[in-house]
Each structure stands twice: as structure tokens, then as C-alpha cells.
Amino acid sequence: AQTVTQSQPEMSVQEAETVTLSCTYDTSESNYYLFWYKQPPSRQMILVIRQEAYKQQNATENRFSVNFQKAAKSFSLKISDSQLGDTAMYFCAFMEENNDMRFGAGTRLTVKP
Amino acid sequence: DTGVSQDPRHKITKRGQNVTFRCDPISEHNRLYWYRQTLGQGPEFLTYFQNEAQLEKSRLLSDRFSAERPKGSFSTLEIQRTEQGDSAMYLCASSNRNMDRVYGYTFGSGTRLTVV
Numbered sequence: 001a002q003t004v005t006q007s008q009p010e011m012s013v014q015e016a017e018t019v020t021l022s023c024t025y026d027t028s029e030s031n032y033y034l035f036w037y038k039q040p041p042s043r044q045m046i047l048v049i050r051q052e053a054y055k056q057q058n059a060t061e062n063r064f065s066v067n068f069q070k071a072a073k074s075f076s077l078k079i080s081d082s083q084l085g086d087t088a089m090y091f092c093a094f095m096e097e098n099n100d101m102r103f104g105a106g107t108r109l110t111v112k113p
Numbered sequence: 114d115t116g117v118s119q120d121p122r123h124k125i126t127k128r129g130q131n132v133t134f135r136c137d138p139i140s141e142h143n144r145l146y147w148y149r150q151t152l153g154q155g156p157e158f159l160t161y162f163q164n165e166a167q168l169e170k171s172r173l174l175s176d177r178f179s180a181e182r183p184k185g186s187f188s189t190l191e192i193q194r195t196e197q198g199d200s201a202m203y204l205c206a207s208s209n210r211n212m213d214r215v216y217g218y219t220f221g222s223g224t225r226l227t228v229v
Contacts, residue, residue: 004155006155009153033214035217037217037220043222044117044220044221044222044223045156045204045220046220047216047217047218050215050217052214091155091156093217095213095214100146100158100161100169101146101158101213101217101218102158103148103155103156103157104155105153105154105155106153106154106155
């Protein structure tokens with residue numbers, strides 16, 4: 001069974017600083033896909049960044065980057081130069097081939113001015 | 114196309130009543146998913162369709178829940194004899210098979226159900 005664990009229920013960061021959100025997962029498959037979604041208060045979930053397990057290079061999208069450690073089954077999200085608009089719930093998600101997406105419990109991130 | 118639409122945004126119902134939610138996916142997407150999200154938790158998978166076929170159902174989907182996607186376009190999720198434990202946000206998402214690995218799922222804004 002797929003499981004996704006986000007061990008940090010809440011985090012906070014000062015504006016312009018860097019924060020890292022952690023995520024671990026469990027699978028016996030060798031190929032799969034990992035995602036980070038952002039859910040602002042009372043708004044819909046949007047995709048922040050994705051990573052394919054067979055790619056060793058860590059994905060980067062502007063201020064967002066991941067640290068993918070396949071052997072450790074770890075997929076952390078780093079947000080650089082944090083902005084007030086980054087305040088949201090962040091969900092780590094996992095998807096195997098021919099399977100649906102499963103989510104962690106989320107991390108509530110607050111960016112403080 | 115304005116994305117994934119869900120209706121209604123909010124629903125308050127009395128325990129024991131039936132409720133039905135609607136989801137309109139992105140028109141080019143052949144897959145449609147239903148998730149349930151309770152306060153402070155991540156979305157939990159309920160069921161998904163590929164075109165009009167319902168391919169998987171979670172054990173969370175009790176006999177009181179039924180979902181349809183009659184023409185492979187919009188979908189409905191019905192909850193019969195609602196219970197207070199059904200109170201949650203019900204999320205719909207859509208994707209294209211084989212492209213969801215690249216683009217992930219596109220989510221709607223959800224329907225928040227409150228059972229009183």
C-alpha cells in the first residue's frame with residue numbers, strides 16, 4: 001500500500017527566508033511520480049512541482065525546488081525567498097504507474113512579515 | 114475552458130437527507146477523480162472514472178455513496194442518508210491518462226458539506 005508521511009503539521013518562516021518541508025513515502029515500485037501541491041486558504045489545490053522517480057536530477061520551478069532521495073524515499077520541498085503569498089497548506093502526493101494519486105496529511109506553512 | 118467546476122460550493126443538510134454534488138471536469142480530460150478532505154487532513158481517494166467507466170472505488174466509499182459519470186463528461190456524487198461523519202470537503206479532479214504523470218491532476222474548488 002502506498003503511504004505518504006508529512007511529519008511537520010505546521011511550520012513558519014520569515015518573509016524572504018528559506019524553508020524546507022519534508023515528505024517520506026513508502027512503495028515497492030521502482031518507477032513512480034511525486035508531486036507537491038499548494039492549497040491556499042479557501043482556494044483550490046494547485047500543482048507546485050513534480051518529480052519522476054527515474055530522473056536523478058532534482059526538479060526546480062523558480063523559487064521552489066525539491067530534494068529527492070530515492071533510496072531514503074524522501075521528497076522534500078524547499079521554498080526560497082519566501083513570500084506572504086506562499087502561506088498555504090502544502091501536500092506531498094505520490095502516484096505509481098497505473099494508479100491514482102495519494103496524499104500526505106499536509107503541512108500548514110505561515111510566512112510572517 | 115475555465116478548469117474543473119464543482120457545484121454547489123457549500124451544502125448544509127440535515128442528518129438522514131440525501132445530497133448530490135456535481136463536477137464538470139476539463140473537457141479534454143478523460144479521467145475524473147473524487148476525493149474527500151476533512152479538516153486538517155490531506156485528500157483521501159474515493160473513486161475514479163476513465164471516460165464513463167468507474168475503475169476503482171475506495172473502501173471509504175460505503176454503500177450510501179454512489180458516483181456516476183453517465184456520458185464520460187460531468188460526474189455526480191450522491192450520499193444517501195447522510196451522517197455527521199460525512200461532513201467534509203468533497204474534491205473533484207480531472208486529468209488525461211498518461212499526461213497526469215506530467216501535469217498531475219487539476220482540482221476543483223470543492224463542495225463543503227455540513228451535516229447537522
